[in-house]
Amino acid sequence: MAKTSHLLLAVVALLPFVISKQYLNPTESGFFTLYDVNNNPFRSFCDFESESPFVWTLIESLTLENAQKAPFRKSFELNLPLGKCNTSMSLFRLTSAHRSSILGAYGSKHYRSTCNFDIDMGTGLANRRDYLRFSACKGLYILTTNSARCVEVDYINVRGQSCRKCSVPFYSSTSQHLHIDLIVASTYCRKFVVTDHIANEDVFGHYSNLNPTFSCATNKNSTTAWWIGGAFIE
Numbered sequence: 001m002a003k004t005s006h007l008l009l010a011v012v013a014l015l016p017f018v019i020s021k022q023y024l025n026p027t028e029s030g031f032f033t034l035y036d037v038n039n040n041p042f043r044s045f046c047d048f049e050s051e052s053p054f055v056w057t058l059i060e061s062l063t064l065e066n067a068q069k070a071p072f073r074k075s076f077e078l079n080l081p082l083g084k085c086n087t088s089m090s091l092f093r094l095t096s097a098h099r100s101s102i103l104g105a106y107g108s109k110h111y112r113s114t115c116n117f118d119i120d121m122g123t124g125l126a127n128r129r130d131y132l133r134f135s136a137c138k139g140l141y142i143l144t145t146n147s148a149r150c151v152e153v154d155y156i157n158v159r160g161q162s163c164r165k166c167s168v169p170f171y172s173s174t175s176q177h178l179h180i181d182l183i184v185a186s187t188y189c190r191k192f193v194v195t196d197h198i199a200n201e202d203v204f205g206h207y208s209n210l211n212p213t214f215s216c217a218t219n220k221n222s223t224t225a226w227w228i229g230g231a232f233i234e
Helices: 096-103
Strands: 030-035 041-047 054-063 091-093 110-115 131-135 148-158 161-173 176-181 223-231
Touching: 054 096, 096 223
Parallel strands: none
Antiparallel strands: 030 041, 041 054, 054 091, 054 223, 110 131, 110 223, 131 148, 148 161, 161 176
16 A cells, blocks of 8 residues: 655655654655645655655656666656656656655755665665765756756765765756766866766766666666755754
């Protein structure tokens, strides 16, 4: 049976202090029925456990096989709902309206991207290798417009090479999912350099030039997930 979140103030608010604890144990991750600003229900995965004190709501997850298919390798600017009736990490994407509802909720201040987040075995986020997190304020338009721009990230890690509070270039278009090109990242913005990159290597969403040592692109079943969330401290 699907879990149901009882939302206060008629908004989608995914931090525990605005979800009725009568219906939701905020320490238990899983798929929940949520409600947008118009009180319409939708489902997504809520992660309360992997990164305390952060709480995250899944907005998209694609296997490498699906991410490389033309119908699915689209920017977040396009409304492309996927997996509405069969929610899984292999092919899932919320509508633009539902993403906006989550982003507009109190406390939703960050985006993150993860590789191979495991909901089936319950291990969730194994570590922060091949991981990305940045402020929704600093990346305000990055998920709503086709763009090429520098965004300061809280943290980025590619194959164990990382930086904090550094600026990296993001790119997306109608035919390319939001992503980072490691060659461009080594040259522009604040020059995040990954020493073992391949030519024009793409990470975190678009994979025209993939490197199987990046865990989101290891094999056809590897997943790239995008989330909206924020820190919660009682």
